Amino acid sequence: MSTKYQLETIPVWDGIASQSECFICDLMQEAQKDSISFYLGSSVMNPETRVKVNTIGFCPQHTSILVQSGSPNSMAVMWESHFEETRKQLEKVLNELEHPKNVAKTARKLKEALDLREHGCLICDRMEERLNRYCFTIPYLWGQDMQFREAFAKSKGFCLPHMARIMELAPEALDAKTAKDFSCAMAELQKRSLERVAHDLWYMTEHYKSENRDKPWNGCEDAQKRAVYKEISHITTR
Ligand SMILES: [Zn+2]
Ligand SMILES: [Zn+2]
Structure with a gap:
């Protein structure tokens, strides 16, 4: 069946x-550990995974666990392009902040851009x-x-x-x-x-x-x- x-x-x-x-709960603890190792392992060099990391990324909770997991090298490699993508996504709103017309409106846009960036999480999904x-x-x-x-x-x-x-x-x-x-x-x-x-x-x-x-x-x-x-x-x- x-x-x-x-x-x-x-x-x-x-x-x-x-x-x-x-x-x-115990099995989910294992699932979290496995996912953390997956993204800090060699899989992140896979172009498909890299694209997903850069676009979907991780929630703040899992990003924090990733960076504290004692793999500075893997984290640096993975985060270099993620960080680049974040900078790209914020470029417009940062320019607006620099030349503000309506501060409250730009602040809202900034918040929205950040929320969008934190919205997805590959680890939560797995x-x-x-x-x-x-x-x-x-x-x-x-x-x-x-x-x-x-x-x-x-x-x-x-x-x-x-x-x-x-x-x-x-x-x-x-x-x-x-x-x-x-x-x-x-x-x-x-x-x-x-x-x-x-x-x-x-x-x-x-x-x-x-x-x-x-x-x-x-x-x-x-x-x-x-x-x-x-x-x-x-x-x-x-
Ligand atoms: Zn439970
Ligand atoms: Zn997550």
């Missing part, structure tokens, strides 16, 4: 068994593609494989943004009846998972009270982080 997205069976199976609070493949594979496997259903129910669930993405893709991966069953299984899993994290967070706040100092942590010493990253994704794209 052909599917809309390429299936990512192995990473999804590994992830669901990993007992992470959101294994999609990550989004992978995210969709992972989030599609989850309901797909759930519909096909009873063992996966069991592993899904025993897992720690997902962060809220990734749960939302999985649910968006579920109707594309499953027939209507199975999609409803999956929706129900997801709700049960997530309710349980949110309750567990809420309890751990409560336990943590109790533990900070002086009378409870000597009690064991019961694995709740990082509950504040787990609660935060249950609500927001570890790794974001635009």
Whole structure:
């Protein structure tokens, strides 16, 4: 059977068994690392990639990660032509600033030119593609494989943004009846998972009270982080 997205069976199976609070976040961390290495590697010498880098470029967040990744040589090579393109795109508005007729209007144009330059991101795009493949594979496997259903129910669930993405893709991966069953299984899993994290967070706040100092942590010493990253994704794209 052909599917809309390429299936990512192995990473999804590994992830669901990993007992992470959101294994999609973990996979996205890897996806980001891979994309950063891709653009700092030899691929950027490929003329097609170079054109894309110069025209589409990267969002500020990923540009910042690229430059901090410890590859000054690759970054310099890649950025030389990108920088040139930015200068070219700003030339007109810089000339206007130099000879202003209406400062407010020119300032708006400058802002628009910069927004346009920061609009695209090759790394966000690559990550989004992978995210969709992972989030599609989850309901797909759930519909096909009873063992996966069991592993899904025993897992720690997902962060809220990734749960939302999985649910968006579920109707594309499953027939209507199975999609409803999956929706129900997801709700049960997530309710349980949110309750567990809420309890751990409560336990943590109790533990900070002086009378409870000597009690064991019961694995709740990082509950504040787990609660935060249950609500927001570890790794974001635009
Ligand atoms: Zn997540
Ligand atoms: Zn980006």
